[in-house]
């Protein structure tokens with residue numbers, strides 16, 4: 001009788017201890033400086049994106065055709081999905097200095113059968129040279145291509161762009177309506193914490209996290 005009581009209270013105690021460890025260790029408040037982030041900074045980045053439809057190496061493909069294909073006036077009817085990998089350059093010419101690429105997709109989201117497309121775009125700018133080599137910025141938003149200036153949110157980033165938030169403005173620089181090729185000017189405005197360490201370095205604080213709060217409880 002007394003043994004089973006001891007057993008029960010021991011079970012209860014270990015369970016309680018286990019849950020208090022779990023509660024104590026799976027999250028904690030930290031300050032940005034704990035991860036080496038000092039001051040949030042606003043950066044403006046300017047480049048040109050090239051969406052090449054024709055030629056030997058198109059930078060985009062229609063990954064999924066709409067069921068409305070052939071039944072709609074729209075060149076990309078409601079539901080079409082396009083996947084892109086577009087080069088990003090410093091100047092407006094395709095052969096100007098390459099700084100990265102945009103990898104992503106766009107979906108036609110308007111049911112109106114018109115030439116003026118309304119898209120939702122999701123893409124990541126991957127920088128491959130210079131100060132931001134290896135860092136990325138993620139974009140998700142609505143792109144109404146008839147507007148002279150299209151604005152989309154920057155929803156995050158990696159490397160130099162950790163904690164990124166901001167917006168971009170896209171403006172057609174040159175469009176070949178016959179071929180479909182488009183050269184688009186991008187102005188990106190982003191708040192971020194530039195890292196004080198190498199952008200690919202792992203954070204060592206994870207291991208500290210496992211030990212300190214737990215021992216603190218005992």
Ligand SMILES: *[C@@H]1O[C@H](CO)[C@@H](O)[C@H](O)[C@H]1NC(C)=O
Nearest residue numbers: 127128129130131132133134
């Ligand atoms: C960018 O970083 C990669 C990986 O660290 C490196 O191999 C490459 O040479 C860098 N490119 C430029 C243009 O600095």
